[in-house]
Amino acid sequence: MERLVTIFNLAARGDMLPPGEIHQIRRALTAGGLCILPSDTCYALAGNPLIAGVPALVNSVLDRHEEKISLSFGSQPMVERYVDLGYREHRLLDAADKSTPITLVAAVSTDLPDQVRRALPAALYTTGELGIRLSQSWIERQVSSELDVPVTSAAIYYADGQPVRSFDDAITIVISGLLRAQNDETPLVAVRHPPVNSKGVSSVVGYKRDEDGRNVLVVFREGAVESRRVIEIAGKLSARDVEDWT
Amino acid sequence: MTPDASALYQHIARSIVATPDEVALAAQLRDNTTIGSATAREAALSRLAAVDRSISLREQGREVPLVPSDPELAAPVLAGLEKFASAVEAQVSSQLVGVSGGRKRWLHASIGAAAVSFLAPVITMLTSDVSSTRVALVAMAVGSAVVGGILCFRVFQSTDETARRLQEKQVSLSFLKSAVDLLEAAPTTQPVLERSFDMFFKHYEGAHAPVSVSDLWPHLGSATDKS
Numbered sequence: 248m249e250r251l252v253t254i255f256n257l258a259a260r261g262d263m264l265p266p267g268e269i270h271q272i273r274r275a276l277t278a279g280g281l282c283i284l285p286s287d288t289c290y291a292l293a294g295n296p297l298i299a300g301v302p303a304l305v306n307s308v309l310d311r312h313e314e315k316i317s318l319s320f321g322s323q324p325m326v327e328r329y330v331d332l333g334y335r336e337h338r339l340l341d342a343a344d345k346s347t348p349i350t351l352v353a354a355v356s357t358d359l360p361d362q363v364r365r366a367l368p369a370a371l372y373t374t375g376e377l378g379i380r381l382s383q384s385w386i387e388r389q390v391s392s393e394l395d396v397p398v399t400s401a402a403i404y405y406a407d408g409q410p411v412r413s414f415d416d417a418i419t420i421v422i423s424g425l426l427r428a429q430n431d432e433t434p435l436v437a438v439r440h441p442p443v444n445s446k447g448v449s450s451v452v453g454y455k456r457d458e459d460g461r462n463v464l465v466v467f468r469e470g471a472v473e474s475r476r477v478i479e480i481a482g483k484l485s486a487r488d489v490e491d492w493t
Numbered sequence: 494m495t496p497d498a499s500a501l502y503q504h505i506a507r508s509i510v511a512t513p514d515e516v517a518l519a520a521q522l523r524d525n526t527t528i529g530s531a532t533a534r535e536a537a538l539s540r541l542a543a544v545d546r547s548i549s550l551r552e553q554g555r556e557v558p559l560v561p562s563d564p565e566l567a568a569p570v571l572a573g574l575e576k577f578a579s580a581v582e583a584q585v586s587s588q589l590v591g592v593s594g595g596r597k598r599w600l601h602a603s604i605g606a607a608a609v610s611f612l613a614p615v616i617t618m619l620t621s622d623v624s625s626t627r628v629a630l631v632a633m634a635v636g637s638a639v640v641g642g643i644l645c646f647r648v649f650q651s652t653d654e655t656a657r658r659l660q661e662k663q664v665s666l667s668f669l670k671s672a673v674d675l676l677e678a679a680p681t682t683q684p685v686l687e688r689s690f691d692m693f694f695k696h697y698e699g700a701h702a703p704v705s706v707s708d709l710w711p712h713l714g715s716a717t718d719k720s
Contacts, residue, residue, distance in 0.1 A: 328554030
């Protein structure tokens, strides 16, 4: 079975796609399609999580079973529409950069309509919270901004658990996954990008209430940012703290 | 089916945040874009686009719910709504009492004028000789009574319509109060609250036509209409 993949090329890290090309990606994702694109640390599979069946397809293609899926956002105001951020969460989010890839787990915003509060976490295999990222990959942000909704950001892994940083391998793995899922209709687009040097995937962190009702920092997955460094970031006053408290 | 309607329907049907009612409505509107007059088709497409916009705003996290989902944040809003409903209901009730009194008075005046216009010539004929001066005076009295009777009856109609609209508002306010109570118990019933506001702001009682033949003689009026 043959698979049609539309490929777009980025010449340098930090480049963005021209409007005509980003429009083609938007059209594919709006139709329930998938996009292979460079994330912070490796290639990831993006889709529109608000279309029924897309998150499940992402997990199926990447053979992730019912693993939780995190989202990548185009901007911080967009993040704030979907999750509630306190000063603790802001400290972690503000510290995320190229060398500190962090995925933050935060509670779904109480301002969201009920349908979104219920349906979105359920579609992403979470309960009442979302894994969010403000990516350092401009193309990932551009795609999310173009759609005006967050996109799934599921890292593509080799069978041995190593993240995929080769474009050709990412294409091969995703097409194999689509064939395995016997899916030959979903539009597939991909963005080729110069290799990314990273120590690993993003670290997944967040706060949970313990039995005494206190907020406790939890490192759900230790990736490129070590737990020690996460604790250091969480305990450090940020410029935003000073701005908020003075 | 126009391509636009199909695309709009596809988006709504595949969205995880669209309710089953919205999907059903979208399917009906999509079908309506292919039948009926050009105006009806355009209206269906326009409504379908409005549903699609609402879903898109919800997907983007931009749709602001009337009442926050968080019970703590919702409590003051619901308390405010209850206060609003009670205050407006008290005003509506007091106005309704005044209008009801006025309505009765104008109806009595109308009946009184009609009685005068009937009794004046009868009493005149029974109690005295018919002279030209007396006939002229009685004719003037009867004419004035008829005009006065019609005016009184028309004012009665207006006050009657006002009273019915106020009663309609009372019902919608009761509905609003019940919706607020319901929302406290079941936060997912926001559409009921939104519908109660629709009821409150819209009029369902149609306006009366100005005085016509049918106001005085309904059968004659309907016969004239038929011809």
